[in-house]
Amino acid sequence: MIPTTPSGSVAMENVKQSNICENERSAPTVKANTIDELHSLQRKKGVTPTGSQLDLFTLSDDQRQKQQLQSISASLASLTRETGPKVVKGDPATRLETQRVTHVPHQRVTPTIAVSDSALKFTHLLYNLSPAELYEQAIKYEKGSFISSNGALATLSGAKTGRCPRDKRVVKDALTENDLWWGKGSPNIEMDEHSFMVNRERAVDYLNSLDKVFVNDQFLNWDPENRIKVRIVSARAYHSLFMHNMCIRPTPKELENFGTPDFTIYNAGQFPCNRYTHYMTSSTSIDLNLARKEMVILGTQYAGEMKKGLFSVMHYLMPKRKILSLHSGCNMGKDGDVALFFGLSGTGKTTLSTDHNRYLIGDDEHCWSETGVSNIEGGCYAKCIDLSREREPDIWNAIKFGTVLENVVFDEHFREVDYADKSVTENTRAAYPIEYIPNAKLPCVGPHPKNVILLACDAFGVLPPVSKLSLSQTMYHFISGYTALVAGTEEGIKEPQATFSACFGAAFIMLHPTQYAAMLAEKMQNHGATGWLVNTGWSGGSYGCGNRIKLSYTRKIIDAIHSGSLLNAEYKKTEIFGFEIPTEVEGVPSEILDPENTWSDKKAYKETLLKLAGLFKKNFETFTDYQIGEDSKLTEDILAAGPIF
Numbered sequence: 001m002i003p004t005t006p007s008g009s010v011a012m013e014n015v016k017q018s019n020i021c022e023n024e025r026s027a028p029t030v031k032a033n034t035i036d037e038l039h040s041l042q043r044k045k046g047v048t049p050t051g052s053q054l055d056l057f058t059l060s061d062d063q064r065q066k067q068q069l070q071s072i073s074a075s076l077a078s079l080t081r082e083t084g085p086k087v088v089k090g091d092p093a094t095r096l097e098t099q100r101v102t103h104v105p106h107q108r109v110t111p112t113i114a115v116s117d118s119a120l121k122f123t124h125l126l127y128n129l130s131p132a133e134l135y136e137q138a139i140k141y142e143k144g145s146f147i148s149s150n151g152a153l154a155t156l157s158g159a160k161t162g163r164c165p166r167d168k169r170v171v172k173d174a175l176t177e178n179d180l181w182w183g184k185g186s187p188n189i190e191m192d193e194h195s196f197m198v199n200r201e202r203a204v205d206y207l208n209s210l211d212k213v214f215v216n217d218q219f220l221n222w223d224p225e226n227r228i229k230v231r232i233v234s235a236r237a238y239h240s241l242f243m244h245n246m247c248i249r250p251t252p253k254e255l256e257n258f259g260t261p262d263f264t265i266y267n268a269g270q271f272p273c274n275r276y277t278h279y280m281t282s283s284t285s286i287d288l289n290l291a292r293k294e295m296v297i298l299g300t301q302y303a304g305e306m307k308k309g310l311f312s313v314m315h316y317l318m319p320k321r322k323i324l325s326l327h328s329g330c331n332m333g334k335d336g337d338v339a340l341f342f343g344l345s346g347t348g349k350t351t352l353s354t355d356h357n358r359y360l361i362g363d364d365e366h367c368w369s370e371t372g373v374s375n376i377e378g379g380c381y382a383k384c385i386d387l388s389r390e391r392e393p394d395i396w397n398a399i400k401f402g403t404v405l406e407n408v409v410f411d412e413h414f415r416e417v418d419y420a421d422k423s424v425t426e427n428t429r430a431a432y433p434i435e436y437i438p439n440a441k442l443p444c445v446g447p448h449p450k451n452v453i454l455l456a457c458d459a460f461g462v463l464p465p466v467s468k469l470s471l472s473q474t475m476y477h478f479i480s481g482y483t484a485l486v487a488g489t490e491e492g493i494k495e496p497q498a499t500f501s502a503c504f505g506a507a508f509i510m511l512h513p514t515q516y517a518a519m520l521a522e523k524m525q526n527h528g529a530t531g532w533l534v535n536t537g538w539s540g541g542s543y544g545c546g547n548r549i550k551l552s553y554t555r556k557i558i559d560a561i562h563s564g565s566l567l568n569a570e571y572k573k574t575e576i577f578g579f580e581i582p583t584e585v586e587g588v589p590s591e592i593l594d595p596e597n598t599w600s601d602k603k604a605y606k607e608t609l610l611k612l613a614g615l616f617k618k619n620f621e622t623f624t625d626y627q628i629g630e631d632s633k634l635t636e637d638i639l640a641a642g643p644i645f
């Protein structure tokens with residue numbers, strides 16, 4: 001009988017003695033005596049993330065590690081109980097004896113002090129895991145996670161496949177009562193501190209009830225002087241990978257010295273809020289507490305909620321430092337000319353800022369300071385519906401290993417994504433690190449913008465494909481924030497729906513729109529930037545009759561803006577809106593430049609134009625009471641820059 005090792009495998013010596021072919025005999029043998037040892041050889045000890053390999057710690061690192069664990073324990077601590085769970089780093093499935101337990105007694109003053117059962121359990125921290133590790137976590141533990149044939153991680157966001165602006169609440173307290181924009185038109189739905197704490201406790205208890213939580217420590221804003229440290233505590237590898245891609249990724253050195261975050265998100269999205277909690281109107285609540293520097297997410301797993309939630313925070317923090325936060329894409333030409341692309345969702349910020357001939361600074365969230373522009377994020381979040389390699393090659397190629405693909409449909413066997421399939425949602429998305437775009441500008445900063453492009457997807461088909469704007473027209477349209485999308489996928493609905501969203505981002509602004517508008521006007525004036533309105537929507541009739549303007553034409557228009565050739569073109573003025581429209585743009589059929597030409601029914605065109613002008617006027621009524629800037633001059637100019645009929 002051949003002796004075996006305790007694990008049952010054939011012992012090495014005996015294999016050597018057995019009669020096997022020469023090749024195999026001379027083949028190198030592994031330097032391991034057991035399968036476990038072999039597996040431990042497979043994973044080379046790395047340098048990041050801090051703390052996932054605890055046996056790596058040198059003594060001097062020990063103290064810092066302990067502090068970091070304490071900081072995370074404090075993040076997870078319940079405020080009403082003396083003790084939270086014991087916190088340990090690493091995956092519970094591969095827990096090593098050497099992994100240490102930190103039990104941090106809670107230090108803040110609390111209403112009731114009691115030990116809870118959660119104090120007796122472990123919560124494992126999966127701290128700044130790498131994409132590969134997060135893939136494994138997602139595939140092993142999260143239903144609906146798959147590797148698609150392009151290498152991206154396909155995930156499902158659950159019942160919610162878009163943001164829930166009606167469930168976004170902000171704590172109204174002494175600090176925010178006067179600072180923030182409240183009331184009609186404002187995105188800030190109020191809640192009180194107590195209800196926030198109820199939801200916070202709910203989220204923290206939920207997270208602490210789990211075996212493991214994901215913690216991301218990352219940065220926002222590429223401007224080193226105004227960088228914000230954020231911590232995201234979440235329950236899903238999908239959320240952790242999403243934020244890994246979307247926020248700025250710290251280097252190992254930066255992570256070592258991370259310290260205490262400036263802002264923390266508790267994402268307990270799988271767990272609902274309690275409808276009996278005051279202010280709650282559904283099972284979803286996204287709660288922002290500026291004083292506590294915390295956000296709590298309950299009842300939605302849509303990852304975009306975290307990204308846009310932090311954007312709201314920046315819309316509060318940055319203006320305080322005299323920095324303008326912008327819901328815009330941003331790119332830069334070879335000569336350093338920077339363009340901003342403002343627009344509501346679906347108008348083309350991501351698509352048009354991702355331009356093979358220009359450097360990408362960012363696709364969605366920026367700051368404009370005294371020194372120039374900086375991206376807030378470290379990644380892009382592109383729509384994937386009907387994505388094609390031909391039309392959007394850079395986005396197509398960015399969908400690869402590391403990218404999160406949300407809610408897409410793929411073929412069961414080959415895992416090939418069908419970008420035309422809307423079975424889960426029309427809002428399918430890809431989140432990838434910005435360096436996945438070959439001509440990304442790293443670090444993502446640039447000089448002062450030369451062109452400010454306002455994008456509107458006008459489903460009425462009456463806005464010209466491009467108009468040159470005066471400064472007051474730019475401000476009028478910036479404050480209006482117009483787009484019109486088709487009503488939806490429901491049959492029979494032919495009428496486009498106009499949306500007005502102040503500063504092209506009413507869902508994210510925290511102060512009154514006129515405050516951002518005044519800053520934009522001042523910056524554009526100081527730096528001599530030109531404003532443009534580009535209609536990426538319908539031409540030749542409203543939705544149902546006309547067609548969406550070809551992306552290739554829009555790109556030609558944008559090229560002409562960047563090159564400066566459009567600035568010096570020949571212009572004529574339109575009636576009602578008073579837009580300056582060019583008579584020619586290279587590569588674009590001249591007849592489409594004036595929308596009136598493209599409508600066969602001229603009467604219908606005029607009626608639709610007047611209808612839209614009326615909607616603009618009505619929307620602007622809310623703003624007529626506010627002064628913009630130092631004196632009333634700008635305010636008067638802006639009011640006069642709207643449609644006249």
Ligand SMILES: Nc1ncnc2c1ncn2[C@@H]1O[C@H](COP(=O)(O)OP(=O)(O)O)[C@@H](O)[C@H]1O
Nearest residue numbers: 345346347348349350351383536549550551554
């Ligand atoms: N003429 C056009 N200009 C810009 N985008 C267009 C145009 N025609 C179709 N599209 C499509 O519209 C969508 C624009 O969305 P996106 O760039 O993600 O907008 P945003 O980033 O502003 O939310 C993309 O799916 C793009 O392919």
Ligand SMILES: C=C(OP(=O)(O)O)C(=O)O
Nearest residue numbers: 163304308344345346381
């Ligand atoms: C993520 C979003 O951005 P956008 O649609 O502008 O790309 C969003 O609005 O939820």
Ligand SMILES: [Ca+2]
Nearest residue numbers: 327344345364
């Ligand atoms: Ca957006």
Ligand SMILES: [Mn+2]
Nearest residue numbers: 349350364381
């Ligand atoms: Mn976008």
